[in-house]
Amino acid sequence: MKIIFAGTPPFAAVALEALIVAGYEITLVLTQPDRPSGRGMKPVASPIKLLALQHRLTLLQPATLKQPELHAQLEAADADIMVVAAYGLILPSPVLRIPRLGCLNIHASLLPRWRGAAPIQRALLAGDRETGITIMQMDQGLDTGAILLQRAVPIAPDDTAQTLHDKLALLGAQCIAEALTNLRQGTLTGLPQDEDAATYAPKLEKDEAEINWGDSAQAAHRAVQAFNPRPGAYAWISGVPLKIWQASVGVDTGGAPGEIVATGRDGIAVACGAGTLVLEVVQKAGGKKMSAGEFLLGHPLRPGDRFECRK
Template identity: 65%
Template structure:
């Protein structure tokens, strides 16, 4: 099978590595243009570009795919299929029909649940017991295409968006290889999605990370996990915004929302709308991530102090 691969971040790079390992003929790699990164804000190639160059694959980095010249370059590859994984650019309708077998997307949810940009985080926020990978035949809609293959994965109680991302990257890589093998042998057929069961995974915003202490401890604990590593849960304490990297639910009922009930080596216990949240790992502006026991050494708080609500 002759492939075009389109992807940008680490999630995509895992799939590209699996396709290379499986021996597919990857004639062209599409990835987004290099972006400024790091303290020096130097132009940095995406993880997919780095992987492609390491294996001496041809790379194309258009700002968009609407240009007729770009589409002609894709058509000239004469690919059997295009594999798309977190590419970050819209594929216009003419591009979807260029490969002989169309474009296959590696989506990080069990479609039709969590169509959209942030399926991993939304699954954790909703308290879903499982998520997974769907290999989808792309069409003009937003993650609405026929499902070729689905692979489920349980969401562990301590999974963050980052740990779940890493697990799904591995599952997505193995799933696309399996799907292509079955597609090549004519044993894989797309099944339509049930649109009535669809949910939308809206893109994350930094503003979402600010903790509302009137919410339940269970909901806030999921938020801390879902926003790790972006945008990271945040809480206002006096004149500062503290980042909360790790927390767990505790059953305490006294106090008002945002009130600190306890502060010791176990953590900072804060009353919520229902229950309490034990803050286990925190970070001040410009500081390092620290376990609560170390954080409290330089930032003493006491019962009765309050976070802003």
């Protein structure tokens, strides 16, 4: 089976490497153009590009998939199927029709729940108890195609967006291998999605990561987990942003939203709209991550001090 693979971030690289190891013939790899990154804003290759170069695979990095000349290159790859994982570009209908067996997408949710760009983070923010991988037959809609295979995974109480991403990346690689095996055997069938059950996972905006102290402590805790590692949950104190990398829900001790109700080696307890959020690992602007106890040695916060409520 000849495969075109389209993807960009580490999530996609796990799947591509699994297909390479399994011996599939990858006739062409698509990934997004190198993007400026870091303090020097130098162009950085995607994990998929690095993997393709390592295995000497034919690689294209188009900024768009609309050009007829690119369509000709895709047709020349003579692929049976295209596998897509977190590619980041929309596949127009002419591209969807090029592979003989169509295009399969590895999506990090149990569709139709959490269609869109940020399914992992949205599942955490919503307090979902499970998520998973869906292998979907792509069509022109936003994650609306037929479900070919699904596998669920529980969301652990201490999962962050990073740990859940890593679990789903491995599961996604297993699922696409299983789906391709079923496809070869003629046992892969599609199930239409229930449109009435669909929810959407829009792209994350940086201001979403600001803690709303008027929310419950549980909701604030979910935000800390969902925005770890990017962009990092944060709150304002004395006009300065403080990132919050790890927290827990404490007992309700009263206090106005944003008010510090206790400090100590184990954390900084801050009152929320309901309950208390205990900050355990924090980072000031330009500094390094440290425990709340370490932070307090240089920043003597006291009960009664307040985080700003900007939301």
